[in-house]
Structures are given as C-alpha cells and as structure tokens.
Amino acid sequence: MLAAALLLAAEEAKKTVNPILPVTEEIVWAAASFFLLWMLMRYVFLAPVMRVMDEREGRLREARAEADSASSGADDAVAAYNARVDVARVEANGIVAAARDEAERYRARQLAEANAAIHAQRDQASAEVGAAKAAALAQLRTQVAGVAVSAASRVVQKDLALDAQLQVIEDYVNGSIEGGTR
Amino acid sequence: MIIGALQFPPIENVVEWPAWFGQGQAYAFNKIAFINLLAAIITIVIFAIAGSKKQLVPRGVQNIAEVSVQFIRNEVIAPGIGHGGERYLPMLISMFFFLFFSNITGIIPLFNMPATARMATPIVLALLAWVWFIGVGLKHHGIRYITGALFPPGVPKPLYLLVTPIEFVSTFLVRPFSLAVRLFANMLAGHILLVTFSVLCITLWGFKPLVAALPLSLFMLIALTGFEVLVAFLQAYIFTILTAVYIGGALHPEH
Amino acid sequence: MSLLHHAIELASEATTTAADSAATTAADAKAAAGASSAGYAYGLAAIGPGIGIGYIVGQAVSAMARQPESAGMVRTTMFLGIAFTEALALIGFVVFILLKFV
Numbered sequence: 001m002l003a004a005a006l007l008l009a010a011e012e013a014k015k016t017v018n019p020i021l022p023v024t025e026e027i028v029w030a031a032a033s034f035f036l037l038w039m040l041m042r043y044v045f046l047a048p049v050m051r052v053m054d055e056r057e058g059r060l061r062e063a064r065a066e067a068d069s070a071s072s073g074a075d076d077a078v079a080a081y082n083a084r085v086d087v088a089r090v091e092a093n094g095i096v097a098a099a100r101d102e103a104e105r106y107r108a109r110q111l112a113e114a115n116a117a118i119h120a121q122r123d124q125a126s127a128e129v130g131a132a133k134a135a136a137l138a139q140l141r142t143q144v145a146g147v148a149v150s151a152a153s154r155v156v157q158k159d160l161a162l163d164a165q166l167q168v169i170e171d172y173v174n175g176s177i178e179g180g181t182r
Numbered sequence: 183m184i185i186g187a188l189q190f191p192p193i194e195n196v197v198e199w200p201a202w203f204g205q206g207q208a209y210a211f212n213k214i215a216f217i218n219l220l221a222a223i224i225t226i227v228i229f230a231i232a233g234s235k236k237q238l239v240p241r242g243v244q245n246i247a248e249v250s251v252q253f254i255r256n257e258v259i260a261p262g263i264g265h266g267g268e269r270y271l272p273m274l275i276s277m278f279f280f281l282f283f284s285n286i287t288g289i290i291p292l293f294n295m296p297a298t299a300r301m302a303t304p305i306v307l308a309l310l311a312w313v314w315f316i317g318v319g320l321k322h323h324g325i326r327y328i329t330g331a332l333f334p335p336g337v338p339k340p341l342y343l344l345v346t347p348i349e350f351v352s353t354f355l356v357r358p359f360s361l362a363v364r365l366f367a368n369m370l371a372g373h374i375l376l377v378t379f380s381v382l383c384i385t386l387w388g389f390k391p392l393v394a395a396l397p398l399s400l401f402m403l404i405a406l407t408g409f410e411v412l413v414a415f416l417q418a419y420i421f422t423i424l425t426a427v428y429i430g431g432a433l434h435p436e437h
Numbered sequence: 438m439s440l441l442h443h444a445i446e447l448a449s450e451a452t453t454t455a456a457d458s459a460a461t462t463a464a465d466a467k468a469a470a471g472a473s474s475a476g477y478a479y480g481l482a483a484i485g486p487g488i489g490i491g492y493i494v495g496q497a498v499s500a501m502a503r504q505p506e507s508a509g510m511v512r513t514t515m516f517l518g519i520a521f522t523e524a525l526a527l528i529g530f531v532v533f534i535l536l537k538f539v
Binding site for chain 3 (some may be wrong): 192193194256261360363364365366368370371416419420423424427
C-alpha cells in the first residue's frame, strides 16, 4: 500500500517537465495579477500619491519664491541703505571740505593780517629809526660844524661868519658823505 | 539510500509547486500564483495607505511610495524615456513593484521561491513591454516607426540586405525574449544557488565526518541570501529601465 | 515542500532501482552526457560575458573617478551595458538547465 503510494508519487515526480517553459496557469495568474495591479495603480491609487507630491512640490516652490522675494527685498533694503550711506558720505565730505576751506581762508586772512601788521610795525619802526638817524645826524652835523667853525676861528684868529662857514661845512659834509657813500 | 552523499533534488522539485486548488485547470492556483497575487496586493496596499495619509512630511509607508515614485521618475524615466515619459509612470511603477516583490520572495522564509524563477511572470511582462513599445512607436510615428527601425537612415542601400534582417531580429524578436530570459535566468540561478547550499548544509549536518565544514557552507548560504536581495532589486530595476529604454526608443526614434 | 518530494524520491528510488536497472542505463548515459556537456556549455558561455562585464565596470569606474558629477548617468548606463552583456551568460545558463535537467 505504502509502496504503491510511493510509486505513484515517484511516477508523478518523474514526469519530465521542462523548467524553462512557462506553464499556462501561472501565465494566467501572473497576467491577471499584473493587470489588476496596473489598472488599480493607474486609475485609483497612484493619483493621490502624485497629488500629495505635487502639492508638496508646489508648496516648496511657493516657499522658495517667497524666500526669494524676501531676500530680494532685503537686497533692496541693503541697496537703499548703501545709497543713503553714500549720500551721507558725500554730504559729510562736502562739509569737511567746506570747513577745511573756511579754516584755510581764516588762516590766510589771519596770516595776511599778521603780515600786514608786522609790515606796518616794521615800516613804522624803520621810519622812526630813519627819523632818529636824521635828527641825530643833523644834531651831529650842527655840533660838528660849530666845533669846526670855532676851531677854525681859533686857527685863523678871527671870528668867522658862522653862518657862511656853516654853509661851507654843510656843502663839504654833504659832498664828503656823498663821496663816502659813493 | 546513500548516506552522506550529496543528492541534489530534481529540478522540478525545486521550481514546480503543486496546485492549492483547481488542479489541472487553467486557473490552477499554486504558490507562484499566490506570490504574484501577493505582490500586486502588497503594492496596492502600500499605495493605498500612502495616498490616504497626505502628510506634509512623509513618513513610513508614504515615504516608501514617494521615494519609489521619485526613483522611477529620476532613475528610470529620465534616462530611459526622456521628455514625455511621465505618462508611462503607472505602468513602470507597477512593473517595478510587481517584479521586486516577486523576486524578493526567493529569500523570504516560508516562501523561498522567487515567482520570477518560473518563466510565466517574466514572459508576461516582457510580452507586455514588447506590445507596449511597438504600440507607442505606431501611435506616435505610424508605420514610419517600423520602416525607420528596419531601414535606419544613413545606411548605404545595398547594406539594407544585411542590416534589415539584423534590425528586425534584434528589435522585434530578441528584445522580449532577452528581457524575459534575463530576469528568469538570474532568478532561477540565484534560486538554484540557494538550494544548492541549503542542500549542502543539510547533508553536512547529517554527515558527521565533515560536519566541521558546515559553517563554511552556512556562511556562503547567508552571503548568497544577502546577494539575492541585491539581485532582486537590480533585476526589477533593469527590467523596468530596459522597458523604459525601449519605449523611449519608440517615442524618440531619432536618438 | 521540496524536501518532502526529495524524501519521496529517494524512497522510490530505493524500491524501484532493482526493477528496471536495465531500462535506466540508457537514460543514465544520456543524463551523464548531458550533465558533462552542460558543464562545458555554461563554463564556455561564462568566459566572454565575464570579460565583458569586467571591462564595462572597469571603464565605468574610471569614468566615475574622472567625473564624479556624472556618476549617476554613468551608473545607469553601466547597468544597462551589464544587462546586455550578461544576457549571453544567462542564455548559457538556460542551455545548462536544458542539458542538465531536461
């Protein structure tokens, strides 16, 4: 009985099959399963997943665009700030230059005033010096003339006319001075 | 019975499964059919859950679905089809998931059988891809698609004697065949490798003089299991991207 | 499941080998020839694709090293090239299965 069953099983197992060739029922089930899967995926189950992904992508794109616009706004603000800073800098430079000009002018004015004052003082002083020199010279000249006339009158034992001698001396001195300076 | 000898089971015991019901009918439901159905159902459940959640920050199942959609978009459609490929996303993503789950059952305990190690699933999908890319070519370019593929421009006239048969065979005959055989043979080879090392482990366990070699065999078994995960993913990916490349070739035949 | 089949197979072989040993010798000879030629077939079929895949991956690695920014595109193309090249080895594997088990 057992041997017969084993024989039967062995007969069934020994039945030559080609392991390469497909079997009808497996083709049927494979095709049925795949078409079931394909149709369900195509018309029912893939769409929601894709929609979620598209939604997320859209949201990402929106967020990115928002971020881009925000960053471009920030860029604008930075540019405006820079422009204002530039204006302020130009203004400050102008103020500084004006102040410098003013200071320069003031300094020049002061310098000129000081120079003028110095010149005036120097002129005055040289004039005073010249006057004093002339006075001293005149005084010296009269004294020298007096001395010379008196000495001459003593030499000649005769009173000389002081005024005439003075004129002579005057001429001589002037000539000698001119000769001396010459 | 030979004690201790390595006895590899006959191939039909490794790849054929008895029907659960409907034995002998066209609708006979065996493990392969169950895996196929399960692959479809798991994919549908993943996308149903992912579609019903709609969180702004995806997590869990929603993440899986969205990452796979991104993956198919960026890694399959973008290089394979180019522009205008978005409308083939449902088919390609179904294809990828169906094949991946059919492949991965080869290393999941209690299944231990990739559904694609039987020719049925690969041939169905390969024929579908074949019909699909020819259909796309005919729809977008009419009969000029066929003539353009058979008589590529820029070839001297006499050479058409040589080129046209080659183009016909390589484009319209070999493509579905190679697509199916690539997937099928990869998965069958992986399955047979796993079976071989499992049988070796069992034999060594029962054969005391060589039981010291058992860890080596077990290590190989574990390493191959890890390798099969990679193969399961890679073959699903390659099948999908080749389908995309064929569709892209039919859509933009000038490239 | 396959193990159960396996056990049944072994048991049935034990009961039936004596009965039709003469009938099985021809089949055994065919199986032996098939098995050995299957080994040759797969071994020969694996040479070319092995070289080809090695070349593809090597070139792809050097391309990626030279231009890391285009690594994604290179990888996709590499997988496609591997898939096309590998097909030959896989056809060899199918031939192996046909010779060995059918």
